[in-house]
Amino acid sequence: MYVAVKGGEAAINNAHRLLADRRRGDxxxxxxxxxxxxxxxxxxxxxxxxxxxxxxxSLAALAIRQSRGDLIEAIFLLRAxxxxxxxxxxxxxxxxxxxKIERRVSATYKDLPGGQLLGPTFDYTHRLLDPSLLTDEAxxxxxxxxxxxxxxxxxxxxxxxxxxxxxxGEFAEDHQAGDLTREPMEFPMSRDLRLQALxxxxxxxxxxxxxSTQRGYGRNHPFVGEIRIGExxxxxxxxxxxxxxxxxxxxxxECQMVNQxxxxxxxxxxxxxxxxLVFGQSERKAMSMSLVDRALRAEELGEDIIAPAQDxxxxxxxxDNVQATGFVEHLKLPxxxxxxxxxxxxxxxxxxxEAARKGDRGEMQEAAE
Amino acid sequence: xxxxxxYNFAYLDEQTKRMIRRAIxxxxxxxGYQVPFASREMPMPYGWGTGGVQVTAAIIGxxxxxxxxxxxxxxxxxxxxxxxxxxxVANVAVTTHTKDATIIQTRHRIPEQKLGAGQVLVYQVxxxxxxxxxxxxxxxxxxxxxxxxxxxxxxxxxxxxxxxGRISTTYAxxxxxxxxxxxxxxxxxxFDNPKMHMSEALQLFGAGREKRIxxxxxxxxxxxxxxxxxxxxxxxxxxxxxxxxxxxxxxxxVVLDDKGGRxxxxxxxxxCEDRREHGHAGEMLAPNKEAAE
Numbered sequence: 001m002y003v004a005v006k007g008g009e010a011a012i013n014n015a016h017r018l019l020a021d022r023r024r025g026d027x028x029x030x031x032x033x034x035x036x037x038x039x040x041x042x043x044x045x046x047x048x049x050x051x052x053x054x055x056x057x058s059l060a061a062l063a064i065r066q067s068r069g070d071l072i073e074a075i076f077l078l079r080a081x082x083x084x085x086x087x088x089x090x091x092x093x094x095x096x097x098x099x100k101i102e103r104r105v106s107a108t109y110k111d112l113p114g115g116q117l118l119g120p121t122f123d124y125t126h127r128l129l130d131p132s133l134l135t136d137e138a139x140x141x142x143x144x145x146x147x148x149x150x151x152x153x154x155x156x157x158x159x160x161x162x163x164x165x166x167x168x169g170e171f172a173e174d175h176q177a178g179d180l181t182r183e184p185m186e187f188p189m190s191r192d193l194r195l196q197a198l199x200x201x202x203x204x205x206x207x208x209x210x211x212s213t214q215r216g217y218g219r220n221h222p223f224v225g226e227i228r229i230g231e232x233x234x235x236x237x238x239x240x241x242x243x244x245x246x247x248x249x250x251x252x253x254e255c256q257m258v259n260q261x262x263x264x265x266x267x268x269x270x271x272x273x274x275x276x277l278v279f280g281q282s283e284r285k286a287m288s289m290s291l292v293d294r295a296l297r298a299e300e301l302g303e304d305i306i307a308p309a310q311d312x313x314x315x316x317x318x319x320d321n322v323q324a325t326g327f328v329e330h331l332k333l334p335x336x337x338x339x340x341x342x343x344x345x346x347x348x349x350x351x352x353x354e355a356a357r358k359g360d361r362g363e364m365q366e367a368a369e
Numbered sequence: 370x371x372x373x374x375x376y377n378f379a380y381l382d383e384q385t386k387r388m389i390r391r392a393i394x395x396x397x398x399x400x401g402y403q404v405p406f407a408s409r410e411m412p413m414p415y416g417w418g419t420g421g422v423q424v425t426a427a428i429i430g431x432x433x434x435x436x437x438x439x440x441x442x443x444x445x446x447x448x449x450x451x452x453x454x455x456x457x458v459a460n461v462a463v464t465t466h467t468k469d470a471t472i473i474q475t476r477h478r479i480p481e482q483k484l485g486a487g488q489v490l491v492y493q494v495x496x497x498x499x500x501x502x503x504x505x506x507x508x509x510x511x512x513x514x515x516x517x518x519x520x521x522x523x524x525x526x527x528x529x530x531x532x533x534g535r536i537s538t539t540y541a542x543x544x545x546x547x548x549x550x551x552x553x554x555x556x557x558x559x560f561d562n563p564k565m566h567m568s569e570a571l572q573l574f575g576a577g578r579e580k581r582i583x584x585x586x587x588x589x590x591x592x593x594x595x596x597x598x599x600x601x602x603x604x605x606x607x608x609x610x611x612x613x614x615x616x617x618x619x620x621x622x623v624v625l626d627d628k629g630g631r632x633x634x635x636x637x638x639x640x641c642e643d644r645r646e647h648g649h650a651g652e653m654l655a656p657n658k659e660a661a662e
Binding site for chain 2: 011080343
């Protein structure tokens with residue numbers, strides 16, 4: 001006897017309850033705290049803040065805990081919260097030249113004003129599992145020295161002195177920075193909106209696209225002009241006051257990629273730029289972003305568009321992991337009404353073919369007789 | 370962080386609702402035209418009805434009575450989840466009865482019962498662009514709509530006929546609205562297409578991930594594309610609903626065992642229940658009503 005598929009509501013409630021149980025895990029162990037996640041899983045927190053486009057360490061940590069460490073789910077949680085927040089205004093562009101630098105490397109100069117600072121990087125660690133981390137052994141504090149006070153000039157500014165690199169992109173005086181989350185997306189996009197989309201784009205997707213440009217799918221001959229990680233001031237212009245007030249500091253990663261450019265009928269040969277800017281510490285993301293940003297400037301620079309990474313509509317339409325995961329995973333929702341329609345069609349077409357075949361056989365027999 | 374839990378009526382803030390309402394008004398003014406709107410992130414995944422939920426959130430008021438269906442049924446998990454969402458954030462009355470609802474949000478079906486004036490049917494739409502599978506670029510398809518250049522779609526339908534002897538699109542079957550725009554009716558089976566034509570109800574379509582809203586105002590011509598010698602046809606089922614005996618309705622196939630046993634029942638659960646309450650019975654309806662449930 002057919003049993004009607006009832007009880008969706010009870011099933012959902014029970015699923016949520018089971019999920020909460022699995023999230024908490026073994027009750028004999030203390031539950032992981034928000035402070036611990038912020039302090040010890042800082043790079044996961046950074047990724048969630050970056051791709052959710054919301055700078056709040058505790059909320060990102062809460063989302064990571066709630067999502068059982070599924071970072072795309074955490075990004076989604078934080079985005080769904082962010083979207084309900086009111087907009088107060090637009091900050092003054094952050095001044096990365098005055099960043100309080102913790103890490104700064106350039107691949108184009110051996111030494112440069114402000115020096116090269118390795119900072120807290122995995123780069124030269126040997127990837128050997130460290131048994132000392134199985135236990136909670138004491139860890140030394142970092143080495144310290146006084147700042148030299150030397151201004152760490154941006155590499156792009158050094159190159160700009162000679163006119164060897166294109167200037168920073170410029171917008172018309174009255175240009176209002178777009179907001180991807182408040183206006184429908186339209187192609188072709190202006191670069192501000194495109195950079196916004198890349199900044200919240202999926203790290204893995206941008207990494208793969210950036211990688212593809214290095215392997216010949218839209219090569220753009222990149223050099224890391226500079227990567228800098230550190231804190232910058234966020235300031236807001238308040239109309240009533242007539243000057244900018246500081247809202248606090250945020251930690252960001254900036255990558256300026258310097259790319260060769262042969263020149264065109266419109267522009268003399270000079271280096272061009274790809275730009276990456278990400279919340280928190282994420283060099284991989286900032287570098288990938290700058291490779292893809294440069295690739296997407298193909299049309300502006302009069303280059304042939306031959307590779308996926310140069311195709312704005314393709315890249316931007318598929319870079320958002322919250323959108324992508326939702327749509328891919330929606331395939332598990334019931335589709336039986338449509339499937340029924342397909343089922344009926346396939347049956348009908350098969351029976352038509354079967355009937356035609358029988359008819360043919362009959363005719364052949366007649367011919368043989 | 371305790372103030373995190375307070376959300377506006379129907380979740381969206383009033384500014385966002387106004388923005389969506391403007392998009393809806395524009396959509397109604399240009400039937401079948403896809404209006405871009407600044408779709409918000411919703412607390413459910415993209416592809417799970419975020420467009421429909423935003424449209425519903427923008428038009429719902431405290432007096433409304435909401436019905437949510439998925440695959441024609443009120444009790445599929447995603448329908449339950451969306452209904453619970455609006456109960457939670459808007460505290461509105463909900464129903465499973467088509468005739469009692471003022472707003473019906475749907476995925477993949479149009480109710481069997483004819484909708485009346487004053488009712489709004491909100492469709493959840495995954496891919497709003499009917500030309501998308503013929504031309505992947507938005508910049509191109511918008512141009513094609515602007516120039517009313519729908520030759521490609523007719524070629525596709527013609528190729529179906531050349532290859533299969535018939536048009537092999539069974540759901541999301543393209544329609545022309547008010548003699549101008551070719552529109553995707555969302556992945557409803559083509560069985561439901563005729564219900565859109567001259568409907569007394571307002572039909573709104575929301576695609577959250579693709580950021581588009583479109584509409585069919587009441588009493589608007591909606592014509593399924595076809596050819597003179599291959600006129601549009603809807604699916605026909607060979608047997609009535611096994612539970613309520615209804616004919617001329619869309620049926621789901623339910624597999625009963627692993628020996629090929631199957632039964633066909635109404636996809637529209639409210640319609641089926643209503644008929645059974647009025648004494649209609651199909652061949653597999655147990656005489657004892659409790660046994661059936």
